Amino acid sequence: MRRVGIKDVAALAGVSVGTVSHVLNRPEVVADATRLRVEQAIGELGFVRNGAAGTLRAGRSxxxxxxxxxxxxxxxxxxxxxxxxxxxxxxxxxxxxxxxxxxxxxxxxxxxxxxxxxxxxxxxxxxxxxxxxxxxxxxxxxxxxxxxxxxxxxxxxxxxDNVAGGRLAAEHLLSLGHKEITFVTGPSAIRQCADRRAGVKAALRNAGIALGGGLQEVVVPAMNVASGRAAGEKLLQGKRKPRAVFCANDLLAVGVMHVLLRAGVRVPEDVMVVGYDDIYAAESAAVPLTTIRQPxxxxxxxxxxxxxxxxxxxxxxxxxxxxxxxxxxxxxxxxxxx
Missing domain, CATH: 3.40.50.2300 (Response regulator)
Incomplete structure (x- = not known):
């Protein structure tokens, strides 16, 4: 079926194309009886105005x-x-x-x-x-x-300020007595991940902790729950089990916690976990998640x-x-x- 055009509306209503245009764009200049006749024709034909054409004429979308x-x-x-x-x-x-x-x-x-x-x-x-x-x-x-x-x-x-956010997360874990932090993050090409990593490093330096021993990283290809689960499996397979985990967003943290809890690892008694974003799922998780809130x-x-x-x-x-x-x-x- 061909597209219904403004000429079809004009023909059915018995008016000019210019009158239909006025009804669409400046209805106040059209007599009530004529306007109602045009509107009825629009309804009967199912006419939909061409927004792209209107943008070209008006010069603004x-x-x-x-x-x-x-x-x-x-x-x-x-x-x-x-x-x-x-x-x-x-x-x-x-x-x-x-x-x-x-x-x-x-x-x-x-x-x-x-x-x-x-x-x-x-x-x-x-x-x-x-x-x-x-x-x-x-x-x-x-x-x-x-x-x-x-x-x-x-x-x-x-x-x-994601550097400040990463620093807040690390400082919180350090204040609870941890000396090592495992950072679960997406690709460093994503600036948010790089900035949050920089914040963690700044907190460790300020605490006098060498980065070589104080920061472990698990890099995943995407920042979603599935990648968080994959990171959690990797943490369980490592020789040294982490005690403090900071995830670059809440979805990663939810995935990590799911794997840990399923394996019998207690949160926070065995491992503490911090996320980032404060999405709805953070508060409603099986273990309500400590996180960095963004507005x-x-x-x-x-x-x-x-x-x-x-x-x-x-x-x-x-x-x-x-x-x-x-x-x-x-x-x-x-x-x-x-």
Missing amino acids: QVLGLVVMDVTNPFFTDIARGAEDVANGNGYVVILGNSDESDDKERNYLRVLQEQQVAGVLITPVHDDSTRLRQLRDVGTSVVLVDRAALGTDQCSVSV TYQMGRMAAELMISECEQPEQHAHQQILFQPTLVARNSTGRPV
Whole structure:
């Protein structure tokens, strides 16, 4: 079946194409009887306006793209909700893309969003290489980094001080008497992982503990529960069983704890575990998880506010690099000092 067009609506309503256009865009200038006749024809034909064509005529889109690394992670779900609430309140809609921490998927999403001429892109990029994002900005598409600090002052970003967060987690474990920390993390190319590792190292140095003996690492390919389980199996197979484990996010921590508890390892009596993000599952886990909280919903809201400001007032807009501070939430998984 061919697509119903504006000419079909005009023919059924017995009006000109210009009148139908007025009903769609400036209904206040059309007589009530005529407007009702056009609206009835639209309903009968199931006409849907061509948003892309309208964008070309108006020179402005009301669509924002949001590309995150893992849509199954509640951390990104909360960010998306915050961004969507602000966007919806300002007459915008949000298209969500999931890169799965894949360069190829991210590249494809950015290509499609550019082709659709979205007003702007909110993104947690897989890597720091900003070539593709710079190309988007060069053609007039606004870009705001989410959960990733901008490297310069020429674009907006909303992030959390992940070095401080890693330091908070390590300092908490050190305060409970531990001298060695096992860090379960994703690829170092993900800046959040690298920054949280840097925070752990800073805490150990400040405590006078040599990194060679005080820090053990388990690197996994992805930051999800399945990778956490794989890390947990690796910890059980090691010659030296860890006593203090810090995971780069809560999903990894949940996976690690699942394996430990299934093997009869007690948390926190035998092993203490700390996560990162404070997703809903952290508090409701079999052993409520100590974690580093990030203000995820607020991050999404702030990112969308910056984006809409840049889209609607490009001349007056001033780029901002917002940096939130994380906080420690102590729960049962570290509830007993060594």
